Amino acid sequence: MKVKVHPTFIILLILCMLAGQVVRALLVFSLVIVHEACHILAARGYGIRCRSIELYPYGGTAVLDDSFEGKKKEETIIAFAGPAVNVVLFFFIQILRENGILSGAWALEFAKTNFWLAAFNLLPVLPLDGGRIVRGLLAGSFGFVSTTRFLAAAGKCLGGAFVFAGFLMQGMGFYIYEPVLFIVLGIFFWIGSGKELDNARIVFLKQLCRKKERLLAQGLMPGRSLAVSRDTALKQIIDKFSADHFSLVSVMGKDDKIERMLSETEVIQGMMDFGLNCMVGKLKEE
Numbered sequence: 001m002k003v004k005v006h007p008t009f010i011i012l013l014i015l016c017m018l019a020g021q022v023v024r025a026l027l028v029f030s031l032v033i034v035h036e037a038c039h040i041l042a043a044r045g046y047g048i049r050c051r052s053i054e055l056y057p058y059g060g061t062a063v064l065d066d067s068f069e070g071k072k073k074e075e076t077i078i079a080f081a082g083p084a085v086n087v088v089l090f091f092f093i094q095i096l097r098e099n100g101i102l103s104g105a106w107a108l109e110f111a112k113t114n115f116w117l118a119a120f121n122l123l124p125v126l127p128l129d130g131g132r133i134v135r136g137l138l139a140g141s142f143g144f145v146s147t148t149r150f151l152a153a154a155g156k157c158l159g160g161a162f163v164f165a166g167f168l169m170q171g172m173g174f175y176i177y178e179p180v181l182f183i184v185l186g187i188f189f190w191i192g193s194g195k196e197l198d199n200a201r202i203v204f205l206k207q208l209c210r211k212k213e214r215l216l217a218q219g220l221m222p223g224r225s226l227a228v229s230r231d232t233a234l235k236q237i238i239d240k241f242s243a244d245h246f247s248l249v250s251v252m253g254k255d256d257k258i259e260r261m262l263s264e265t266e267v268i269q270g271m272m273d274f275g276l277n278c279m280v281g282k283l284k285e286e
Contacts, residue, residue, distance in 0.1 A: 002052040009055045011184050023106065027113055029055075031089075035082040035117060042081035046074050061127070071243050075136035079129040086118035125155035127192040143240035148200040152193040159189025204243070205268070221246045228252065230259070230281030234271045237280060251280055 009032075013025045032055055040050045052063045093111045096102040122130040131151040139147045166182030224245045228237055229252055241247050241264060249267055253259035262270075262283065270283045 004052060004054040006054055006188075012181065015181055024109060024113070027109060031086065031113055031117060034089075035086060035121075038081040038085040039078055042078045046078070048074075048078075072136050072140055075139075076133050079132035079136065082129050083118040083121045086114040086121075090114040090118065123158070124151070125158050125189075125193070126151040126196040127155060127189075131155065131196075140242045140244050144204045144243060145200050145239040145241075149197060149239075152197040152200075155189050155193030155196070159186040159193065162186030162189060204238075204241070223248060225250060228280055230279065232280050233276065234267060234274070234278050234280060235276035237267055238271065238276070249280070251283075 124130045163186030249262040
């Protein structure tokens with residue numbers, strides 16, 4: 001398994017070192033490794049192997065062999081595993097401090113770093129763990145791509161707010177927190193959220209292709225029904241599909257009568273034949 005360090009993570013370490021906080025930099029690096037290791041252990045529990053880890057200022061991203069995005073149980077538990085260990089470590093060190101077993105600045109710093117890693121990662125935006133947890137819980141109701149689009153947009157807004165806050169602190173001379181760090185995090189959020197959005201349809205189409213195999217192997221799968229008009233674009237329909245359910249699409253014609261029932265497979269085949277912008281009514285005409 002390869003471990004890749006993102007340039008923004010290196011910048012974070014350099015900023016800490018320039019500020020004379022070498023111990024904090026090493027502590028952050030170590031806790032990020034532990035955080036990411038828990039994601040990997042949770043994934044391995046589902047039989048998913050990890051090929052590489054990329055470390056970021058907020059935590060890290062595990063590149064897994066099998067795509068688990070959009071699966072309610074798997075994505076939620078795997079995403080929550082990282083922040084969960086930081087919460088456990090925070091309460092553990094706090095109990096030791098309150099009972100006088102541990103003391104000193106390093107113990108306080110350990111507790112603070114775990115607290116902020118957990119709190120920051122649980123923000124409900126992509127590409128953070130909190131965004132993945134929300135996507136895992138809501139993708140079944142609102143569709144994987146639609147949910148990803150909303151959470152990625154929220155991530156971009158948060159990134160913009162971080163950049164604005166960084167420049168504002170720089171201009172006002174407010175240095176309780178390093179302004180450059182806010183700017184670096186903001187840029188990362190903007191790029192990371194865009195990457196999540198760009199990959200959303202590709203990742204989900206892989207999931208849809210695997211669903212047919214799961215259906216044949218298991219013999220059954222939870223289903224849901226979608227009613228659409230003839231003029232609805234295929235991309236709008238696919239955005240509403242869920243990785244945990246097999247969808248049947250009812251194409252509505254005049255007088256709200258069903259003209260045709262389409263399976264997910266037929267919709268995906270139509271997309272491959274005619275493109276994402278093809279109207280679903282055209283599938284009936286062919």
